[in-house]
Amino acid sequence: MLRRFFFLPVLLALLFSFAGTAQVLKPTRLTTVISQPAARVGEELELIVNARIEDKWHLYATNFDPDLGPTVFSFAFVKSPAYELVGAPKSVGAQKHYDDVFKGNVTYFEKTGQIRQRIRVLQPGSLTIKAEAEFQSCTDVDGKCIPGEESLTFGPIDVAGAAAAAPRETAAPVAPATTAATTAATAAAPATAPVVAAGTPAPTADPATVAAGPAPAVVAAANAATSAAVAPALAAAAEPVAAAGGLWGFALTAFLFGLSALITPCVFPLIPMTVSFFTSGNDSRSRGILKAAVYGLSIIVIYVLIGVVVAALLGQDGPNLIATHWLPNLIFFAVFVVFGLSFLGLFEITLPHGLVNKIDAQADKGGWIGVFFMALTLVLVSFSCTGPIVGTILGLSSRGERIAPVVGMLGFSLAFALPFTLFAIFPAWLKSLPRSGGWLNTVKVTLGFVELMLALKFLSMADLAYHWNLLPRDIYLVLWIALSGLLGLYLLGRFKLSHDSDLTHLSVGRLLMAVLSFSFMTYLVPGLFGAPLPLLAGYLPPQSRTDFTVAAASAPAVATATTPNAACEVPRYGDFLELPHGLSGFFDLEQAQRCAKAQNKPLFIDFTGHACVNCRKMEATVWSDPQVLKRLQNDFVVVALYVDDKVELPASEVYVSKYDGKEKTTLGKKNADLQLAAFNVNAQPYYVLLDPNAPADLAHALAPPIGYEPDVAEFVRFLDAGLARYRQQVAAR
Template sequence: MKYKLLILSLFLFVLSPVLAQKLTPAKWSWTLEPAKPSVGQEAEIVFQVKIEKGWYLYSSDFDKDLGPVVTTVTIKNPVGFELVGGLKAINPHSKFDKEIWNGTYTYFTEKGEFRQKIKITAENWKIEGNYDSQTCSNESGLCVPIKGPFVIASSATASDVLTDEAKKKIPESVVTASASPVAPNESLWQFFWIAMGAGLLALLTPCVYPLIPMTVSFFTKQKGGKGLAFLYGSFIVLIYVFFGTLLAFFAGASFANFLSTHWIPNLLFFVIFIFFGISFLGAFEIVLPSGMVNSVDAKSDKGGIIGVFFMAFTLVLVSFSCTGPLAGSILIAASQGAFVKPIIGMLGFSLAFAIPFTLFAIFPGFMQKLPKSGNWMNEVKVVLGFLEIALAFKFLSVADQVYHWHLLDREIFLAIWIAIFSALTLYLFGKISLPHDGPAGKLSIPRTLFATAILAFVVYLIPGMFGAPLKGLSGWLPPMSSQDFKGNSGEVSIKPGSTGVVKYGDFLELPLGLTGFFDYQEAKAYAVQVGKPLFIDFTGHGCVNCRKMEEYVWSDPKVLKRLQEEYVIVALYCDDKTELPADQWYVSKVDGQEKKTLGDQNLDFQISRFNSNAQPHYVLLDPRKEGAPMVTPVAFDANVDHFVAFLDKGVRQYKLN
């Protein structure tokens, strides 16, 4: 029993940051209607809440002494406005509860809306406060508090926290404010399964696989062996997640942006992946100091809980030469994402790594069904080595695009990948051998099938050398614009319109033959001149989902026609490292740091104006006004019909304005 309680406590500790991130079943957003009220005019702050299926959120219009937490909105220090009446819930559900509360309460499911009227009393106004609510699950009864701050401000008020000198440096486009939640960059669950797959691969390596029967045999001979085995697996998970938590602590949002775009970390990651890959090919082994491993192993002889912990620690250290490159790759990928991503990555990796040790200790009969150790384990390492080397060039490609070095253009990148995967194909077919390979024998059916699949991938890559779009790899390859010879690219042919020489057009380019701009103010002025709405594309050189949207959605004739004929396009690269002239630098009101590069200023514009820092992010604006977006901005969505509807709605709204 004590083992079960300890295991439960350990897993709650490990999962607590994950649960804190995941259990947000209600997401708040807020706008002002109208967005730019004049002095003396009444307006409404509109709070909208999206609620996950199976959850409900308590409303604001029932007796707070009844028991449930009533939704409240607190306004702090009104500037340039006054409240008119109180917070109003729009059409909530009502229910009489006899068993618990003995009273009537109101609530929302799926979506909720609250409105607060105000009256503008000055040209410069600022609405700032906090919302506080509670959501509960219909199934488990679990209740989660949802609270946070909100700010909506006029252009002048948004910049009043800066010094006079700093204000002079801020472009007009940076000082307006609107509010909406920051969208996540990608699915954490998707990353969890990728990390778990890496953990399963680690089990098949020669450093780990032979340890399974040895370790399980130890626990089956011990008193309370099954409980100790559970504890052993839990400690393995705990050790890996501890390192993920350390990385999460240091990798904040700005640090993640630095890791994903700056040339120093990208070149470092390139070298590390090459180093890992060559190690897996058999050139050398990555091992920890023997003194460290022996010291930890000696402590595992103490027995009891402490002994089990050091046994788990010993396994992690001994298997490092095989697990280090895989776990390191997961951590490198995680370091470029959200705070919780490194924890999610290490949790998935360690669960896949630890579960077999635990299960085989409980059901030792299954051990007889395991394949015997052999040369196949080294073959797994070699395959992983080739994959590590191929992935290394993705990091070099990001630095190359962001800094415009032109060292790794598209055809060079493809040539390198074709060479790497061709070598892997020859290896799998037994035509070449490496240092730790055993005697050559007949090819197994799985190996033959896998070799054939890799060969098919090589054949798929070859047309890309001559300009084929290779949509299946969109986001991984350098852009088509970097290719010197394109042949028949398969792109839709569009005759570019004449917009003259555009700012930054000498080193930036729109995809699919589209014409447009790369500077917001220039694009806005042109849009007013030609009488069209503005399509803002917040993008990045290293943004995988941006390339997917361009390849799968923008290339559709319905979308392409609307972008070309109905909008003025401006692509704002948020990771471009081109340094601007000193007279264009300014201090950000978001983080107080000086913004010197084109990418830093574009990202600061996205955060300060639209409260979002994820790419892609698409915004439709009326260039004649400095208000909120005409329709709700969208992020990555590979559904063409959804994107067409988004563009059409923007055109209709522009005509109504």
């Protein structure tokens, strides 16, 4: 009795301290308006979502690769015959940033943001559109990331019957300096469209419905004000600005590709032949220089036109489709393999000779038109060498914005055309060019190996998206190691391919290239044994279990069993989820509780997410510490609960949440609901220590739960405090 009395004040103190740390964060609030309150059948209008974001937080936008990690802002619209979607949602004024953790470009909003979705109305009447929005907000202050879900309502929209003579209503264009007006409209929006934030009870019995707001006249006035404040021109102007940083880097890469194309066997010998045409004959030197400039400009125009055509074919949804769908990725994989084998000499890719001859005949006519057709002839004749390089640029650019193919072709063609123009102006420089020879085919073969390595990236994207498990990280690395090793041996002259000439001696250039190739191969080898290889994180599949079981000398020894104990169950979802550092554990709380009871151990609950940056940082820098890893392996049963996983729950496990009244249909939504309902927290990472015999809630936590904690000593103290408390409770029973 005395012992129970002693524990009472301790328990009350713990409860008060837990209550002080628990909070539901709502850094992003959404409101909805429409670009015009009325329309006619067949007309298009825009559904607008305005976001207000707390200071020092950011909201991820729509237009970046969803495979990078962060949750892309997305909608799930309720289907209706009264309207149809036109294109993909667009982010207005989003910033672009290269994320070092995810190794790719992400777009995001700070303070305010706007996302627009075009629709076409199809039936007359009063139209109200409903959608479920999914998004993610993060802060760099303490690393928290908050997944969000919200039910949105747009309208009502007064749709009249089609009238041929009626002019289409559009939003009035405004000057670019409308950011303040946008902010003002966003601030005023709550008066017309109340917010239902993720994690709050729905205001009506229908969990998918947001309150419609005041009378239609008030809504119409607000819609008109927003339409006048934010014009479609602002969205168009924002995209190039947001993309500028990444496009400059891509343009430089394409420029380097263009330089590499110049030193291929199909192009290099043509430089002196072409330049001699402009420096000989009856033309004056100034006219010859002008013709050379037009020739170079024509090359640029031809390749940029190719980029424009590709951008037009991609359309609005092209980049996202190629980034996420299996078919385009497999097509690019096959194309890159064909290009690579062509460079290695298996066959030659050429255009029809009849086409080339017709173009060449036009060039023979002379004059300025003849100069253009000379440039076109060069493009066609050199296709067997430049085609694979151009295809590589277009393939890589298709994973970015629509403007990327144009920028890529501009960078490539600038490098490709520059020597022809410069050597025509300064013909004496021709004497400094090295002679044609076997080294040109060496360059071509080297590019072939690079093409084959790049091809694996496209196969990997399809493999990861659809869980085929054809190309796990280990096999990916083995193929790259083999290709880079073969390239090194080739450069050293250890074997020859079909078009190679005899190698009488090893040049310094080949030797240095071989050193780079073997160095790259050596860098890759530790990745087979679990090394993260941060320089290549954007190109490699995610790190998981390794088939190479020899432990690295510096890595702590951990068990790699599928389950913590033979008496415990095989983990659900263990076929596609796993814990880091060889830890064994679970991904379902009920399973973990049963196992912990059987082993008489406390639970270590890890609320995490695939898109959680600081979750990965904690695993890499804190969990990997021998003190932490030893405790997690020996003293706790670990359960990782992903709040953003998209796998569908079995029909028997789908339920309606008592917390927010919404149906939970995926594993991620179930885990996020548990974190909110039981612990009143919605940020990750979030770590809870729990007695498996007690309910999963804040009141029964063994120690105050913690979030992102990079201090290893503090994390160890957290684990030890929970373990000590659990042992006290066991002793008191």
